[in-house]
Amino acid sequence: MDAMVFAPADSTLHSVQQARAVLERAIAVAGGEDRLRRLRTVTLHYTGHRTMINQSRQAYPPWDREPASGSVVVDREGERMFAENYTSYPGIGRFGAAWAVRGDQGVHWEPDRNHYGSEVIATYSGRETAGPWALATRWIPPLILIDAWDCGTNLRRLGRVTRDDLPMDAVAWTQRDGGTVTLLVETGTGVVHGFESVRGDGVYGDVTDRVAYSDWRRVGGVVLPAKRTDRCNDEVVRELDLEYGVDLAVEDDRFELPPGYTRPRPAPDRPDERLREVADGVYLDPDGVMVVEFGDFLAVADCPDDYHRSRSTIAALRERFPDKPVRYVVPSHTHGDHGGGARAYFEIGATVLTTPGHVEFYRTLARPAPRTISPDPYVATDDGPPIEAFRGTHVISDNVRTMVLHDVGPNAHSEELTIVHLPDQGVVWQADIFFSPATGGGLNPAMPITVDFAEKLAALGITTFTALLEAHHGRVVSVEEFRQALALADYRGY
Numbered sequence: 001m002d003a004m005v006f007a008p009a010d011s012t013l014h015s016v017q018q019a020r021a022v023l024e025r026a027i028a029v030a031g032g033e034d035r036l037r038r039l040r041t042v043t044l045h046y047t048g049h050r051t052m053i054n055q056s057r058q059a060y061p062p063w064d065r066e067p068a069s070g071s072v073v074v075d076r077e078g079e080r081m082f083a084e085n086y087t088s089y090p091g092i093g094r095f096g097a098a099w100a101v102r103g104d105q106g107v108h109w110e111p112d113r114n115h116y117g118s119e120v121i122a123t124y125s126g127r128e129t130a131g132p133w134a135l136a137t138r139w140i141p142p143l144i145l146i147d148a149w150d151c152g153t154n155l156r157r158l159g160r161v162t163r164d165d166l167p168m169d170a171v172a173w174t175q176r177d178g179g180t181v182t183l184l185v186e187t188g189t190g191v192v193h194g195f196e197s198v199r200g201d202g203v204y205g206d207v208t209d210r211v212a213y214s215d216w217r218r219v220g221g222v223v224l225p226a227k228r229t230d231r232c233n234d235e236v237v238r239e240l241d242l243e244y245g246v247d248l249a250v251e252d253d254r255f256e257l258p259p260g261y262t263r264p265r266p267a268p269d270r271p272d273e274r275l276r277e278v279a280d281g282v283y284l285d286p287d288g289v290m291v292v293e294f295g296d297f298l299a300v301a302d303c304p305d306d307y308h309r310s311r312s313t314i315a316a317l318r319e320r321f322p323d324k325p326v327r328y329v330v331p332s333h334t335h336g337d338h339g340g341g342a343r344a345y346f347e348i349g350a351t352v353l354t355t356p357g358h359v360e361f362y363r364t365l366a367r368p369a370p371r372t373i374s375p376d377p378y379v380a381t382d383d384g385p386p387i388e389a390f391r392g393t394h395v396i397s398d399n400v401r402t403m404v405l406h407d408v409g410p411n412a413h414s415e416e417l418t419i420v421h422l423p424d425q426g427v428v429w430q431a432d433i434f435f436s437p438a439t440g441g442g443l444n445p446a447m448p449i450t451v452d453f454a455e456k457l458a459a460l461g462i463t464t465f466t467a468l469l470e471a472h473h474g475r476v477v478s479v480e481e482f483r484q485a486l487a488l489a490d491y492r493g494y
């Protein structure tokens with residue numbers, strides 16, 4: 001008789017086999033493999049709210065809650081999908097993104113045109129469509145089960161875990177977009193609990209995102225959830241009511257780019273121009289980080305996202321201005337997309353200039369947090385990071401330049417919010433209180449928060465300017481364009 005060698009219980013093969021057993025049961029509970037594979041279309045509409053972690057008016061909890069909504073449509077027969085996702089902000093309105101894919105061609109756009117105007121954000125072809133296709137499975141549990149089942153030897157069992165006091169089996173695989181997810185299946189019932197993934201965040205360090213589905217019901221022979229709860233390191237960040245439809249007819253135009261959008265123009269060819277001079281001694285680092293050149297130092301407005309992004313700005317500045325250290329960084333507010341990179345400036349000894357209510361946020365950011373996914377070498381000294389607070393207005397000046405900081409808060413976006421005024425150049429730089437489309441030209445009607453901003457500018461004596469810069473991108477808006485945007489909202493007071 002031939003010698004038979006079986007895989008040991010801790011082997012990779014055993015892990016794959018155990019994971020398949022977990023999935024097989026979950027698929028049976030969800031309606032059975034045959035039914036799941038015969039799904040022709042699935043539609044989902046969701047509404048609920050988001051908890052605005054580090055995107056609230058206060059720099060600390062309790063966080064604001066804002067409406068959230070969206071939809072997903074998958075036509076499996078026609079190999080088409082559509083997704084849209086929205087969040088609203090007080091005083092600012094609705095922001096969102098949409099994707100449509102037909103086969104191996106896709107398009108991504110911004111329905112409310114806050115940032116991108118009439119130009120699409122991106123077009124996809126071939127493997128680039130993997131992102132939206134993987135995204136759709138994460139909204140539709142039967143499709144994520146099929147995705148896992150079809151991933152072949154990519155699947156592993158991670159063992160038994162406890163979530164919400166229930167024992168669960170965890171299996172993991174890498175989806176077609178390169179993202180690895182851990183699917184959680186309740187051990188007792190075989191019902192899908194949801195999935196987890198991990199990432200490095202500039203402000204919070206190591207983060208586990210968990211999506212939990214609940215309130216299951218049978219729709220067209222498939223078991224689907226009526227609720228979804230998203231958590232970030234166990235803190236609830238979004239709660240949604242879900243309404244699914246199965247095998248319904250879907251309109252062809254759902255999968256089309258809406259009329260009025262144009263393809264993006266090719267980016268201007270400026271290979272060695274990373275820092276764009278927009279006024280005398282005033283530069284923009286992609287996209288809207290402003291750098292002001294003084295006689296023997298530099299000041300930077302905003303340090304978005306994370307250590308690494310700010311490190312890259314600092315490297316560009318060292319190359320361009322080898323003799324001028326960054327003395328100050330002025331984050332407009334504490335939201336991660338404006339202040340998350342402060343650790344890189346602490347590391348080089350630059351002072352964070354901020355308003356009193358934001359000091360504790362930047363002190364906390366300097367402290368060690370678990371940062372194993374996206375580590376950085378910064379270690380705070382015993383006396384803490386260099387932070388200086390100002391109230392109202394603060395002037396940085398030498399015999400070459402003058403840079404004036406104004407706190408224009410409180411407003412509907414942040415209780416404190418710093419703008420920069422360069423009186424000699426007539427430049428105003430701001431974050432999140434005026435949005436002009438970055439591309440495609442055109443202007444949107446001013447939001448209520450922009451009217452508030454215009455009134456504050458006038459009250460500060462800034463009754464005109466030559467250039468209005470915005471922290472999110474490199475478009476330079478003239479005072480005439482600013483007034484047009486205000487007029488579109490019926491405000492003519494600036």
Ligand SMILES: [Zn+2]
Pocket residue numbers: 055333335338413432
């Ligand atoms: Zn913000």
Ligand SMILES: [Zn+2]
Pocket residue numbers: 335337338431432472
């Ligand atoms: Zn922002």
